[in-house]
Amino acid sequence: MDLRKWAIFSLLEPRFVSKIKIACVFGNSGNEALIVTEDDSVYALGSNSAGCLGLECHDSTLFPKKVKALCHKRVEGFAYGSGPHVLAYTADGLVFSWGHNGYCEVGDGTSCQRLKPTVIDMALEGKHVVAVAAGSHHSLTLTDDGEIYAWGHNNCGQVGSALSSNQSAPRKVNSVIGGKKCVSIACGQTSSMAVTENGEVYAWGYNGVGQLGIGNTSNQQTPVRVKGILCSVVITKVECGYSHTLALSDMGQLFAWGSNGYGQLGTGTKSNCNSPVQIAQDIGRIVDIAASHYSQISAAMTQNSTVYMWGYCRGQIITLPTKTPFSSLHEVFACFSTPAVMWKPLEVKQHEGNTVAESLRAAFDDPNTSDLTINVQGRPIYVHKTVLKIRCEHFRAMFEHNWQESTRSELNMEYYTYPVYRAFLEYLYTDHVLLPPENALELLVLATEYCEAQLKRLCEQIIEHGITVENAASLYAAAIQYQAKELEEFCFKFCLNHMTAVVQTDDFSKLEGDTLKDFIRRAAHNGAFKS
Incomplete structure (x- = not known):
């Protein structure tokens, strides 16, 4: 995908762009970005709200500056909240965090803003993290042995600790999922989701519009299995929007639930659903899905690489999956999401040979x-x-x-x-x-x-x-x-x-x-x- 579709990258020199391996656009206006280059250097640019660029200062920058604390650490991915706070995980299984910390979302045992990316070693020491996720002000990590750790804002139970107080350091969550190995995690604004190895979905946190999919609108302080129509399928992936959820089965079926005021469930109506419903049955087998807790937009890619979108699409309410000319789910978010943030970090594949x-x-x-x-x-x-x-x-x-x-x-x-x-x-x-x-x-x-x-x-x-x-x-x-x-x-x-x-x-x-x-x-x- 052409990174120039993201306005924040429009000033980058072509030679620099050609060396980018991973890019992540975030922030409440899509005005912050992190970059990993092929030589394992990490750069940041943007407005630097709450020190979220990790530059150890509050200065903004139009052009990339090195994030010294992350260079040559083999960063593999990022997650971000709306404070914003940022998580980065490495090939060695370490997790770095920094930025807004008013709700303990950085996980360093304090509620003080952190300007420098720092390794989280509380409870995670000796663990190998393979994925990170963030809600507005809470954080999740997934380890290679299928364990989930959570911390941060917990007013609705989104940390899954059975308490309502904020969690200032990582705490193991999936001990209450019956010891099942988890393979995927996702965060809504104030909710959390996990997928187990056998395709079950568990949810916890805020549920005011049914985003947990458990048949009611009651908040949950510990994980609860999402049943209903999902009991007869194997789910491989879950993605959370601001207050809605998408789930993809191993057979390419797509399910949705939660808030639907902007048509983000793709049901053809604007009515909320507090239990999963199958959608997009007429567009073919689906192979990937996308949503972000920053927005009310949804997207999916079919087996023949056709990209569909629905929800709040740059000011328009689209209630059914609509075919686009895009070749990537990222293009939906670059062109139609409000704000224009990435739903996940973009892995840039440089062309081998000439175009x-x-x-x-x-x-x-x-x-x-x-x-x-x-x-x-x-x-x-x-x-x-x-x-x-x-x-x-x-x-x-x-x-x-x-x-x-x-x-x-x-x-x-x-x-x-x-x-x-x-x-x-x-x-x-x-x-x-x-x-x-x-x-x-x-x-x-x-x-x-x-x-x-x-x-x-x-x-x-x-x-x-x-x-x-x-x-x-x-x-x-x-x-x-x-x-x-x-x-x-x-x-x-x-x-x-x-x-x-x-x-x-x-x-x-x-x-x-x-x-x-x-x-x-x-x-x-x-x-x-x-x-």
Whole structure:
């Protein structure tokens, strides 16, 4: 997935982006991010609310800064709350925590804000953590032996300790699940969920809108099994939204329960459900699901990689799973979640080998793969007939309608200069124009002749960026000649704003009769000659 879909990454240099291994966007406005690079360095950027970037200060930053305490610790993933507080776990099974700690969600035995990521060793010492999860102000970890530890805010029982007081250090939870090994954990705003090895689901914490799925709306201070329709299926994964829950079975069935005021359950209504209901039965086998305690949006991917979304989608209430053009669940959250946070850290898979665009770019002017040579001013340009046919109507007509040129492997171009025609051909391979403003006018002529509307617009932009007092009049005349209306209007306004200087230039004195008369008429109409 292109990380530029997340606004916070828009200033990153491409070379830095190419080294990213894991990225995580969080924060109440999607304005904080953590990054792990291929060399095992960890970076942070954003507004740094409550010191959540782990930079050991409260300073915000537009550009990535190293999180020294996490560098070379082999960080594998993150979880975050809405304080925000942050958890990170490593390949060695350690858990680091930092950020907001007013409800003991950092788990260091205090309620003091922590600016530096620090290993949690209370109760977790000797344990190997393989997953972390966070609600608004509470935290869960899952160990490799299937045990769950929880801490933090506990006003609704979300820590699962059978008490209502906050838990300042990790405490084992699943001793009350009957000793069953757990394989998955998730957190809603103030609720917690776990999936056992045999596919059972357990829930605890706040249940005011039925997000625990236990058939009522009573809070639970210890884990309770979610039954009903789930008793006849094997659940492999659970994801929690702000106050709703999704569950995926090993047969690709999707179940939902909890709050539904924004259609986030996907039932076609806005009625809450306090027991699981099966949804999306008509879209095929589902292989992955997504939700976040920050938002009211849901998403799923089917076996054929089709992505669906529903719920509160950028201000719209969508009550049924709706097909999207996306190829990743992360794109749903980047484009339609409010706020635009990641539902889980994004593992960036760098391309092995070139992309299609990169391969096309490399093929331009390559004599080793070319099947057509175009000579311009005695200089060859190596291209491919198929690419030219695909990209340009002029060449498609030339090569498909028995023109004389269609059978040749070499053509001569006599009407344009080498820099301009080369720039045109390169544009067909790259969608970009690398040409100075003084040459763009000739390319504009070519684009007009070949009916290349997009190229024509690019030429107009290049010319606009290169306009000066000295060339404004001639550019205005050329825009009229080639019927470039937007460029004509731009040049006219420029001339109007610099009238005294423009009328004294050589280019202005060379304007032909009708063009000069029209310019003077328009200028007068716009008040240029009023005293």
